[in-house]
Amino acid sequence: MNQENKEGNFSGLKVTSFESRRAYEMQSLLTRYGGRATIAPSMREIPFELNQEALEFGKKVVQGKAEIVILMTGVGTRFLLQVIEKEIPRETFLASFAKTVLVARGPKPVLALKEMGITPAICAPEPNTWREVLSILDQKISIKEKKVFVQEYGIQNQEFIKELKKRGAHVSRVPVYRWALPEDLSLLKKAIFDVCDGNTDILLFTNATQIYNVLEVASEEGLESSFRESLDRMVVGSIGPIVSENLKESGLPIDFESKESKMGLFVKEASLVCPALLEEKRKSWQKDHKKIEVKIYPIKLYSGDLCKESAFMKACRLEPSSYTPIWIMRQAGRYMKEYRELRSKVKFLDLCKNSDLACEVTVTAQEKLGVDAAILFSDILLILEPMGVGLEYAKGDGPLIYRPVRTEEAVENLPIVKPEESLGFVFEAIKKIRSHLNSKIPLIGFAGAPFTVVSYMVEGKSSENYLHTKSFMYRDYKAWNQLMSKVTDSSIAYILGQIKSGVQAVQIFDSWVGCLSPQDYKTFVFPHMKKLFSSLPSTTPMIHFGTDTGALLELMKEAGGQVMGLDWRVDLGKSWDQLGSVALQGNLDPLVLLSDHKTIREQTKRILEEAKSRNGHIFNLGHGVLPQTPVENVRALVEMVHELSSR
Incomplete structure (x- = not known):
């Protein structure tokens, strides 16, 4: 055995x-170092042959208009010079280049500059990420009102650009090369299949772009979900902080990060630590994935007539009842111990797709709380999975879309969902729930409203300002309408399937629509909502719910729905006076349930008084129950509503 194997061995x-x-x-x-190696090249670098930004940058350097230049990679620095010297003499450019404030992210751009006979003014310390560049700039110079040029390296770093602009800099990007997939993908595809089949023990990433290219090919092969899940049983190694940051942003695990961002030292360190990490990780995975006992819920015949006279259904029809009905958004959720125990063993998407488990959590929540309606356990974004946009539920980050839809071409490539083929597990869950739920308790189905679903598709994740959604909406009206139409048509088919399977009512969640002005809602959303509601049977009550929609309520009522859902930001009584003859649902602030019973009772009484015992009030929260909520407070709320509204 040679010396290296004594120091480290993949065994x-x-x-x-x-x-x-x-x-x-x-x-x-x-x-x-004793490993059975699989090398699957995942990228190739292609210079921009006609790189106008680089040429314009070169002219500005010669003209003395580039004050600070940040060089991110050695390869990019060399390519930059190659592009510029096609139009500007090398000596002329380098003479001016040396007079600018040059900032090197790490040793590679320093070496590239050295080859040109130039020494940078500022070098970022280890671990040489963009954050160190910012830190050293803050220490050394002010960039306020300075013209700063950033040589980019393959993947745009929006966060870095944003931080430079926050410091007052006038920032220009200088992209000099792009990353492409290898021309021959056979080795990469085989490696991805091996990962999905469990035929790999350790994955080593040495470049951030490798991550995105691997995920892209996995997605094209329909294996992205399987690839991600398989990493739970393997060790994922990163050569350094930049790669680790991109792994994290992509929702992939980081089990080991090298102390030295050099290939030889990275492999040696990996051989020392990865075997033990692998053993520990697989033991943990086996412990977490012990087969859980799933109770089987057989489907039985059911007649919906039994719950037609329930307090909930009467309220939907604006008929009098002996008390105000109540149910809770997200009533089967993380605030319940039983749900947390189940989720510790089953991933969210797996729980949604297992009709027996979905049945169990739906029925258990209704029985435990004593609410007047059950709501199907599911998620508004399940409809996106068969559309092929790469839906994942990342731990701690919520839903992520790995192929956001932001161009006309991407819209055109989207299929219309055939829910009976791709979402049959939802319909099966409904039939099982309806078979085992109290026969007098209505079951509510649900779907995301087109705007909210489309916003997720365009943004790729939760958003605070809806930048991509609104810019797409304003920029390309035709493509926006085509995308909304596809989601609307898919949603109609999905809701009709739920009704056919046995739900008594349906809630349409438009959680993000409150970001729009009334005029934008009328132009970009209203026609699609009108189509959706007019395509559904009037005999099945529709609850039209949105958040932060005080300015949109009249338009939403006009769009459709027998019940209007209110969040806590509006006065229920004044809203009802404004909207006229329609049932209302709401609208306790979910945070009230984190207080004491006295406060909960006072706030509950206030809302009931605003309703003035009018026919058609369904009590609910203004949004979903929070994970921190004590379950006894939710039960107390249900009892308070029943008691205080008794008539």
Whole structure:
């Protein structure tokens, strides 16, 4: 055994690397340290042949109009010079370039500058991420009102640009090369299949772009979900902070980060620590994935007539009842111990897709709380999975869309969902819930409203300002309408399938529509909502719910729905006076349930008094119950509503 193997040994484990430029060196290193190596090149660098930004940058340097230049990579620095010297003499450019304030992110751009006979004014310290660049700039110079040029390296770093602008800089990007997939994808595809099949032990990433290219190919092969899940049983190694940051942003695990961002030291360190990490990780996975006992809920015949005279259904029809009915948005959720225990063993998407488990959590929540209606356990974004946009539920980050839809071409490629083929598990869950729920308790189905679903598709995740959604909406009216139409048509089919399967009412969640002005709602959303509601049977009550929609309520009522859902930001009584003859649902602030019973009772009484015992009030929160909420407070709320509204 050679010296290296004494110092570190993969012990025959299967190690996969996605290295491209130094593939042969990586193969040699992995073999030397006792690994069974798989090298699957995942990228190639292609200079921009007609890089106008680089040429314009070169002219500005010569004219003395570039005050600060931040160089992010060595390869990019070299390519930058190659592009510029096609139009500007090399000596002329370098003479002016040396007079600017040059900032090097790390040793590679320093070396590239050295080859040109130039020394940078500022060098970022280790670990050489953009954050260190910001920190050293803050220490050394003011960039306020300065013209700052950033040589980019493949993937745009919006956060870095944003931070520079926050400091008052006038920032210009200088992209000099782009990353492409290899022309021959056979090795990369085989490596992805091996990961999904569990035929890999360790994955090593040495470049941020490798991550995105691997996920792109996995997605094209329909294997993205399987690839991500398989990483729970493997060790994922990162060569340094930049790669780790991109792994995190992509929702992938980081089990090991090298102390030295050099390939030889990275592989050696990996051989020392990864075998033990793998053993620990697989033990943990086996412990967490012990087969849980799933109770089988057989489907039985059910007649919806039994709950037609329930307090909830009467309220939907504006008929009098002996008390105000109540149900709670997200009533089967993380605030319940039983739900948390189940979720510790089952991923969210798996829970949604298992009709027996979905039945169990739906029925359990209704029985435990004593609410007047049950709501199907599901998620508004399930409809996106068959549309092929890469839906994932990342731990701690919520839903993520890995292929956001932001162009006309992307819209055109989207299919209309056929829910009977791709969402049959939802319909099966409804039939099972309806078979085992109290026969007098109505079951509420639900779907996301087109605007909210489309916003997720365009943004790719939760958003605070809806930048991508609104810019797309304003920029390309035709593509926006085409996208909304596709989601609307898919939603109509999905809701009709739920009604056919046995729900008594449906709630349409428009959680994000409150970001729009009334005029924008009327132009970009209203026609699609009108189509949706007019395509559904009037015999099934529709609850039209949105948040922060005080300015939109009249338009939403006009769009459709027998029941209007209110959040806590509006006065229920005044809203009812404004809207006229329609049932209302709401509208306790979810945070009230984190207080004491006296406060909960006072706030409950206030809302009931605003309703003035009018026919058609359904008590609910203004949004979903929060995970921190004590379950006894929710039960107390249900009892208070029943008691205080008794008539």
